[in-house]
Amino acid sequence: MGSQCYIACAARENPFKGILQTLEKPDRYGSGDFGHFYCLPALNDPQILLESEIRNCDEFQVKAEDGEKILDWEKTSKNQVEIPFKPARVLLQDFTGVPSLVDLACTRDAINRLGGDPDKINPVIPVDLVIDHSIQVDVARSETAVKVNMELEFHQNKERCAFLKWGSNAFCNMLIVPPGSGIIHRVNLEYLGRVVFNKDGVKYPLGPNGLEPICNPKV
Template identity: 65%
Template sequence: MATTSRNPFSFTLRNLLDREGGDCGSYYSIPALGDQRIDKLPYTIRVLLESAVRNCDEFQITKDDVEKIMGWEKTSLEQVEIPFKPSRVILQDFTGVPVLVDFASMRDAVSELGGDPDKINPMVPADLVIDHSVTANVVRSDNAVQANMELEFERNNERFAFLKWGSSAFHNMLIIPPGSGIVHQVNLEYLARVIFNRDGLSYPDSVLGTDSHTTMVNGLGVVGWGVGGIDAEAAMLGEPMSMVLPGVVGFKLHGTLRNGVTATDLVLTVTQMLRKHGVVGKFVEFYGRGMGKLALADRATIANMAPEYGATVGFFPVDHITLEYLKMTGREDKTVSTIEAYLRANKMFVDYNESSVFIVLRIGSERC
C-alpha cells in the first residue's frame, strides 16, 4: 500500500462515516478526483481505478496509469496495459504448498546472509485453503467424514505438518485446514471481505486466485479471477500485475425465475448467450431490475461459470441482497454497515430504488 506522503492522490483521502455518523476511518475517494468520466465507468473498472489511486507511488503505479483507467471509454479500445495490485491472494493446496516452500526458501537465504528471516512475509494477505487433494474413500456411513479425515492426515502427515508450521511462522497468511469445504465456498462464505479495513483505511476487496473458478466470488461483489502460481506469488511479494485494460460487456437481467427453473438452467442460458456474443478477455457485469430478485447463490453460480463463457470476470455489484447474505453468513452488523457506507461513498453500491442505477453500463460499454 502506497504511503500518503508520496502518493500524488493523497488529496482524495476522506473520513468515512456510517449512517449513524460513526467514524469508520478513512478512504481514497474517487469522486474527489472531480472527473465526470468516473460516472460512466462500470463498477469493475471503478475498483481498478481505486486500486491505482490508492497505490500510486510514481514508480510501480503512475499518474499516467490512473489517467488510462479514468479514460477507459476510449483506452479500453486501444489495448493499453495497466498495473493492478489486488487486495489479497487466495491459494488452493496444489499451488499453495509450492508457494509456501518458496517463501521458506527465501527465509533460509536471508538467514544465510545474516539477515532476519522473520521479515520475509507476504506483503498482501494470502489465504490458503486445503481442498484439492482431499479424497473420499469412505461413503454411506455415519462416520464417513471422520474416517476420511483420519486417512487424509495419515497420508499427508508431513505436508500438513509443514502447512501447520507455515500458519504460525508467516504473517499475513491464513491457512484453512482440510475438511472445511472447497476453496470457493470458503472464500464466499468466510474469507471474502468485500471491503477491507486495515489500519483505519478502507478499500475494496479484490483477489487473484490460483484456480480458474476464483470468479465465483464475483457473485459477492468482489473483483477477482484466476492466475498462474507465478503471478500469484509475485502479487504476494507486492508486485503489480500487468494487464490489458479490459472491455466490459453489460448483461441485463429482466424479471424473475419461474417455478421449476433452476440456477443451472439460468447459467447454461447465460453461458450460451455470452459465448455467442464473444467475451474472451473481457469483464462481464450483470445489471437490470432482475437483479433485485436474484439470490446470491444463483449469482455465485453464474459468476463461477465465467471461465466457461470465456470472460475474465462475471461481476455482480454489491446491493441489498449482497448485504443480507453477508449478515446471514455471520459477518458482524458493524462490518456490513461499514461496507455499505464505503460503497455508497465511493459510488460502488447499487440501489434499485434510485433511477440513476442503470446509467453506468449504457455508456461506453458493449452490451449483449
C-alpha cells in the same frame, strides 16, 4: 532484504491524497468516523481497478501515470499498455497455494543464509489459502467415513500437513484453512469473503471475485 530497503526508500507520498475523504459516523453511532477512503467519484470514474491504483500509488511500484492510463481508457484501450494491479486479497487453493508457500519458505531460507532477517519475508497482499483438494474418499457409506478419511489424510500426507501448519504460524498476512473445512467456494462465501477491507484506517473494496460474484461489492 536489500530490495525491500530499496523499495522503502524509493516510495514517495501518494499524489492522490487530495481525494482521501473521511467516512463520518451517523449520529446514532456517536461521534467520530469509521475511517477514510479514496473518493473515486471525485475523478468521475468509479472503478475497482482505478481505486487500487490510487490507493497503492507510491510513484515507484505504482505511479500516477498508471492511474491516468485508466482514466483515459478510451485512448489507452487501443494500445498495449501495462498497468500494475494489487488486489485487496488473493484467494488460493492447494494446487496454486502450496507451491507459493514453498517459494516463500525457500526465500526465507535464502535470506537466512545471507545473514538477513527471514521474518521480513511475508506476502505483500493478504492471502487466504484453502486446502480443499486434499482429502480423498477411501471410506464411504459409513457414519464414521468423514472421521476415517480425515485420519487417513493426516497420516498419508503428514509432512505436507506439518508444512502447512508451520506456514500458518510463520507468515504474516496469510490465513491457511486446513483440510476438511469444506470446498473453497463454500468457505469463501460463508467465512472468508468480505466486502470492505481496512488497512491503517483506510477502507477499500474487495474487488472482482470470479468464484462467488455474490461476495463482490457494488461500485
